[in-house]
Amino acid sequence: MKRFFGPVKMAEPLVSDAESELFGGPLRYDLGWSQHEHAGLDLTMMSALRSMPALVGATLRMAWQADRRALLAVAVSEIGQGVAAAVSLLAVNAVMHALLAGSGTAAQRLHALLPGLLAAAAVAVVNSALSAWSTSRAGRLEPKVERIAITQYLAAAVGVELEAIDDPDFRRLVDVAEHGPSAARRMIGACVAALNGLISLVTTAGVLTVLHPVLLPMLILIAAPRGWGAMRVAQERYVSVMSWIEHVRAGRLIGNLLTERTAAQEVRLHAVGAFLLSRYQRMAESAEAEQERLASSKALTEWVASALSGLAVAATYGTMFWLITAGHMSLAIAGTAVIAVRTGSASLGALVMNVNQLHEESLYVRDHGRFLTQAARRVIPSGGEPVPEQVEEVVLDRVSYRYPDRDTAALDQVSLTLPMGSVTAVVGENGSGKSTLMKILSGLLLPQSGTLRWGPADITGLDRSQIFERVSLLTQDFQRWPVTAAMNIRLGRPAHPVTPEGLGPSVDYAGAGPVIAKLPHGLRSLLARMFRGAIELSGGEWQKVGLARTHWRSSTSRADGVLIVDEPTSALDPEAEIEAFDRIRRLAAPNRAVVLVTHRMSGVRHADRIYVLNAGRLVEQGTHDELIAARGRYAAMFDAQAAQYAPAPTPGIPKPTAPPVADPA
Numbered sequence: 001m002k003r004f005f006g007p008v009k010m011a012e013p014l015v016s017d018a019e020s021e022l023f024g025g026p027l028r029y030d031l032g033w034s035q036h037e038h039a040g041l042d043l044t045m046m047s048a049l050r051s052m053p054a055l056v057g058a059t060l061r062m063a064w065q066a067d068r069r070a071l072l073a074v075a076v077s078e079i080g081q082g083v084a085a086a087v088s089l090l091a092v093n094a095v096m097h098a099l100l101a102g103s104g105t106a107a108q109r110l111h112a113l114l115p116g117l118l119a120a121a122a123v124a125v126v127n128s129a130l131s132a133w134s135t136s137r138a139g140r141l142e143p144k145v146e147r148i149a150i151t152q153y154l155a156a157a158v159g160v161e162l163e164a165i166d167d168p169d170f171r172r173l174v175d176v177a178e179h180g181p182s183a184a185r186r187m188i189g190a191c192v193a194a195l196n197g198l199i200s201l202v203t204t205a206g207v208l209t210v211l212h213p214v215l216l217p218m219l220i221l222i223a224a225p226r227g228w229g230a231m232r233v234a235q236e237r238y239v240s241v242m243s244w245i246e247h248v249r250a251g252r253l254i255g256n257l258l259t260e261r262t263a264a265q266e267v268r269l270h271a272v273g274a275f276l277l278s279r280y281q282r283m284a285e286s287a288e289a290e291q292e293r294l295a296s297s298k299a300l301t302e303w304v305a306s307a308l309s310g311l312a313v314a315a316t317y318g319t320m321f322w323l324i325t326a327g328h329m330s331l332a333i334a335g336t337a338v339i340a341v342r343t344g345s346a347s348l349g350a351l352v353m354n355v356n357q358l359h360e361e362s363l364y365v366r367d368h369g370r371f372l373t374q375a376a377r378r379v380i381p382s383g384g385e386p387v388p389e390q391v392e393e394v395v396l397d398r399v400s401y402r403y404p405d406r407d408t409a410a411l412d413q414v415s416l417t418l419p420m421g422s423v424t425a426v427v428g429e430n431g432s433g434k435s436t437l438m439k440i441l442s443g444l445l446l447p448q449s450g451t452l453r454w455g456p457a458d459i460t461g462l463d464r465s466q467i468f469e470r471v472s473l474l475t476q477d478f479q480r481w482p483v484t485a486a487m488n489i490r491l492g493r494p495a496h497p498v499t500p501e502g503l504g505p506s507v508d509y510a511g512a513g514p515v516i517a518k519l520p521h522g523l524r525s526l527l528a529r530m531f532r533g534a535i536e537l538s539g540g541e542w543q544k545v546g547l548a549r550t551h552w553r554s555s556t557s558r559a560d561g562v563l564i565v566d567e568p569t570s571a572l573d574p575e576a577e578i579e580a581f582d583r584i585r586r587l588a589a590p591n592r593a594v595v596l597v598t599h600r601m602s603g604v605r606h607a608d609r610i611y612v613l614n615a616g617r618l619v620e621q622g623t624h625d626e627l628i629a630a631r632g633r634y635a636a637m638f639d640a641q642a643a644q645y646a647p648a649p650t651p652g653i654p655k656p657t658a659p660p661v662a663d664p665a
């Protein structure tokens with residue numbers, strides 16, 4: 001009994017061998033938020049029905065916002081169809097009376113049923129016209145609702161703090177909520193159909209009650225098991241989707257890796273393709289097993305529901321037979337009642353199906369709503385004090401930051417000063433916290449303790465969008481937008497108006513002239529390999545485009561700002577690297593502080609001040625000469641790189657020794 005009537009439980013999906021082998025266990029989103037969600041997933045019929053009005057209400061509000069005239073038209077036409085169904089039943093009743101209870105010759109009786117037949121035909125015509133009108137208006141409404149939901153989703157996603165994007169719990173919600181907009185669209189159709197079902201059911205029920213009071217409860221008895229079955233199947237399907245979402249995501253991840261361009265070389269050269277494909281197949285097989293389980297469970301539930309409903313039909317006809325033989329019901333009424341019970345149970349069945357679809361879609365719409373709520377909580381606050389136009393320096397004062405899922409701090413009590421017009425370099429080993437420091441400096445992450453000040457103003461009181469306005473960021477993994485070369489530069493500050501010649505100085509500054517000259521349509525060439533007529537640039541060529549974008553961004557703002565350059569020369573050849581560092585230094589203007597993060601020690605020696613980070617702490621600072629003289633960590637790093645270019649102390653590179661080969665004997 002519990003199997004059918006207990007709450008639907010979340011099952012732990014089986015872990016395939018392939019998953020364990022590749023990911024060291026099931027690939028799961030970080031638990032935490034999802035655990036809470038599973039706990040709250042008590043999918044009982046009552047809780048589903050209770051939460052539905054609010055979710056339907058939210059979708060209808062969206063529809064109202066999208067196109068209120070279309071929504072009203074749909075409502076009117078659906079109500080009209082419901083009324084038409086009742087009138088049609090009454091016409092049928094008139095026909096039955098004329099046929100079974102009337103008197104006179106057969107010809108006279110046929111004559112008497114003509115008005116009823118004509119009325120039924122007229123109602124059918126009106127009904128089909130209303131149905132067509134409803135379809136066309138709903139077709140207009142649905143895409144608008146989806147558009148609004150998608151826009152809400154995307155706007156919420158771009159508005160949240162970077163910390164939320166890095167948070168695995170939030171990322172899971174982003175993935176889950178992606179299904180919300182299409183579900184909202186389908187929900188409109190389901191709402192319309194449910195409204196139609198509800199109205200025709202109410203009118204049929206009214207007619208049935210008029211015919212005989214016992215018929216209505218019998219009708220409900222017929223439809224109730226089907227309603228329960230449909231809802232149960234929907235809940236099981238939703239819970240299965242939720243349990244398997246991570247598994248599906250893992251499979252998709254492998255599938256994407258096999259087709260991605262970046263992985264294409266290793267996929268072929270290391271025979272990773274065949275290896276991953278076999279793992280993909282094994283993971284897909286375990287997902288198929290879940291589909292099979294779900295189908296069997298659905299078949300069983302539906303079979304039980306049909307059997308119960310069949311019993312109720314038998315009981316209804318038995319009752320009617322008894323009523324007729326006992327003289328409590330005339331034959332004409334019984335005839336109409338049979339038709340009414342059939343149409344009534346059909347519309348109740350359809351209503352249940354539609355409510356059930358509404359329920360299923362509403363679960364996804366609920367995720368969408370939950371995402372919007374979470375995103376609103378984690379949104380970058382708007383407003384605040386304006387950032388002073390002129391500042392002497394930007395100061396980081398004893399700033400600490402620890403990523404939410406880490407035990408140790410990525411930055412620990414770091415203080416540094418960036419005077420306008422200066423070049424500051426930050427060096428340190430891998431993982432020492434340089435990129436985190438840059439995210440703090442740019443306002444993308446907020447210090448958890450300590451302060452970041454623009455002149456005298458603390459960042460916590462400042463308008464963050466104005467901070468972003470003042471910061472230019474060029475990282476080694478800067479975005480390579482699949483748009484034209486000109487747009488790739490312009491996206492440094494997209495809102496700034498530009499003429500075709502306007503980008504020239506940025507192109508020249510970055511030394512990107514020869515790169516653009518090689519392109520078939522110059523700056524108008526599309527830089528995206530996947531599209532016809534587009535071209536792909538090399539890593540170094542892209543870096544020049546990135547530098548041009550940074551120049552465009554910097555040159556289009558007069559206010560004091562910070563330029564952050566993180567490993568800008570990683571893909572450049574030695575000559576281009578020297579030039580690039582030279583260019584970056586030239587970007588230091590009286591209204592700009594340049595921060596340079598790099599492993600290339602040659603690039604930092606001319607910086608006005610150099611800071612050395614180690615395991616999140618600032619361990620040294622000074623000019624190049626001061627730091628070399630101090631013979632500390634900086635000097636050791638500098639010497640290690642310089643030694644690579646010094647003449648080799650031993651003649652040539654030592655030859656590798658032959659690897660030990662197992663004796664076949």
Ligand SMILES: Nc1ncnc2c1ncn2[C@@H]1O[C@H](COP(=O)(O)OP(=O)(O)OP(=O)(O)O)[C@@H](O)[C@H]1O
Nearest residue numbers: 166403406410428429430431432433434435436437
């Ligand atoms: N999004 C993140 N979530 C959790 N931990 C992170 C995240 N980003 C960085 N870390 C951790 O914070 C520490 C500092 O990382 P960060 O990227 O700032 O170092 P880095 O000096 O820029 O390294 P590299 O020179 O290799 O780029 C590392 O231990 C890293 O694993």
